Amino acid sequence: MSEPELSSSSSSFYIGSPMDTDTENSEQLYVHSISQAGRLLPSSSRWNSIEVDFNLFPHARDPSTYGSLPSRYSKSVDFKLTITNKTHFKRFVYAAGAIVFLILLVSLLLHFLLDNKNQHAAPKDLTLALQNALLFFDAQKSGVLPKDINMVKFRGDSGLEDGNSSLVGGFYDSGNNIKFSFPTAYTITLLSWSVIEYHQKYEDIGELDHIKNIIKWGSDYLLKLFIPSNQTSxxxxxxxxxxxxxxxxxxxxxxxxxxQRPEDMRYSRPVFSCDDTASDLAGEIIAALSAASLVFKEDQKYSTSLTKTATELFSVVAKVEEDPGRGFIQGTYTMKDDCGGEARGFYNSTGYMDELVWGGTWLFFATGNTSYLRYATQHLVSAQNEELSIDKGIFYWNNKLTAIEVLLTRLRFFFDLGYPYEESFILSTNNVDSLMCSYLSPTTHKTQGGLIFLKPNDYGSLEYAATSSFLSKLYSDYLDLLHRSGSGCIDGAEFSLQQLRDFSISQASS
Known part of the structure; x- marks a missing residue:
């Protein structure tokens, strides 16, 4: 009997057999909660549980809806108040009126004084910053640019002969006209994750279609990068x-x-290729395609093509591990000169297990197949042991471990699968708590303006600050959905949701 799969529909997770395709006809998972457990527990039926809709997107609670809730108190209570002394009553009314007037006066004074003070401070328009960041990706596009939605008017078609026209598309690196697959896949994974979590915020500022266009531009290119071996040979x-x-x-x-402009390139552009021992490159492409499939889940045909390629690629790199007798071992893409020899000077990869766990985790989210989650949790410790000391607590293209732990913590909080994953989930949550404590620690290097310096001697400080801002905002939202006010550190110290949110905003506006 095959193992049940955890599948995802457009709005919820559910448990069903691998053959279930219709969410409405599938068996639903019911859960209940007891205060001693501190989390949701599985239930056998709907009569002793609540049905939980685990949407991939955390929703902010709308305060306007609270007014529609019925009051717990009767609106027809007669307190039978009587006035025994009209003089004292008049004095009370006058005094109360004076107090209210003074409160209003002080509030108005504070309002105008603060407004006058803020006029001298530079406005921090995060919406504008986001829009300009998205324009950067439009400016880096390679291939045939659609004229009707070309956001950067000075850009045109370029790189049309790349790979003898089989590798047209993708993005140029920031500073040259090279197309590096590894950071491109990482970028698509991270952009997709931001849409999965905050699609409503993108929609509110009118940028949802824009960022989805950027993600699709990248995922279309990633689909071209994997060529399976010929089964007949x-x-x-x-x-x-x-x-x-x-x-x-x-x-x-x-x-x-x-x-020069990429439109003016006339020199030859060589193509570098790897075999399936480039485990880190494979893992990142798997993660990117899986995450993008969730962004485009409403387009079933396209979403399926993304997950199909991701699962095929995962089966290849997993077989490398299962069959070491094939004559080669897993490794990094920069290990071999003909694969990543030149990329070594730009995006050198120091390990591969974090990418494979990263890819397996995202593939589980995309397909609901618990075999991918089992792979990820079984290899989590290996990924932790592989992490370099200088990369600990840093999320960027060469280290996905902290982000993996946030994703596994997300699963523990909102869909506790229990055995055999619980140990990895708890380990991840403890590490995420420690990570948040390190962000807020007064001993962590920061500029006078508050910008975190996770690698003080590295030139990519803004990249690390941006990802720490993203992870801290995510974790604060997860805790908020659980109605928790914060969490704690190993040394007994505690942090609040507001501290995490203040830190997140500070890194985006410093």
Whole structure:
């Protein structure tokens, strides 16, 4: 008998058999809660439980809805008040009126004084900052640009001969015209995650369609990077890691030293490829396609094509581990010169297990197949052991561990699967608490303006600050949905939701 799968519909998670395709006809999971447990527990039927709608998107509670709730108190209570002394009553009314007047006067004075003070401070328009950030991705697009929705008017078609026209599309690196697959996949994963969690906020500022267009531009390109081995002639699969080069044997011009518009490129652009031992590259592509499939879940055909490629690629890299007798072992894409030799100087990868766990976790979210979650939790400790000391607590393209732990904590909070995942879930939650404590610690390096310096000697400080802002905001929202006021640190200290939110905003506006 096959193991049940945890599947996702457009609005909820449910338990059903692998053959269930209609959410309405599938068996629902019911849960209940007791105060001693501190979490939701499985129930056998709807009569002793509440049916939980686990939407992938946390929703902010709307205060306007509270007014529609019926009062717990009767509106027809007669207190039978009588006035025994009219003089004292008049004095009471006058005194109460004077107090109310003074409160209003003080409130108005404070309002105008604070407004006058704030006029001298520079406005921090985070919406404008987000819109400009999205325009950056539009400016980096490669391939045939659609004229009707081209957001950057000075850009045109480019890179049309990449990979003999089989690798057209994607994004150029920021500073040259090379297309690196590894950071591109990481970018699509992170952008997709932000939409999964905060799609309503994107919609509120009119940017949801815009960012989905950017994600699809990247996911379309990622679909081209994986070429499975021919089943009739077994061999290694192919992953394309790079288009363009920092050197050119036939011409002094290349993508690095020739500073020009990509529309004007006339030199050859070599393609770098890997086999299926490039485990980190494979894991990141799996994560990106899986996360993007959730963004486009309403487009069933496209979403299915993304998950299909992700599952095929995962089966390839998993087989490498299961069958070491194939003559090669898992590794990083920058380990081999013909795969990531040039990328080593730009996006050198120091490990691969975090990407495989990252990919397995996202593939579980996309498909509901618990075998992917089992893989992720079984290899979590290996990923932790592989983490470099200088990367601890930092989420960026070379280290996904902290983000993995946030995702596993999300599962523990909102869909506690219990055994055999509980140990990994608890470990992840404890590590996330410690991570939040480190963000807020007074001993952590920060500028005078409050910008966190997670790698003081590294040039990418803004990247690390941005991801710490994202993770702290996510965790504060998760705790808020659980009606928790905060959490604690190993040393006994505590932090509040407001502290996390203040930190998150400070990193985005410092």
């Amino acid at each position: 077994p061999g290694s699969s192919t992953l394309f890691s790079q288009v363009g080069s920092t050197s050119n044997s036939t011409s002094p011009e290349n993508d690095l030293n020739c500073w």
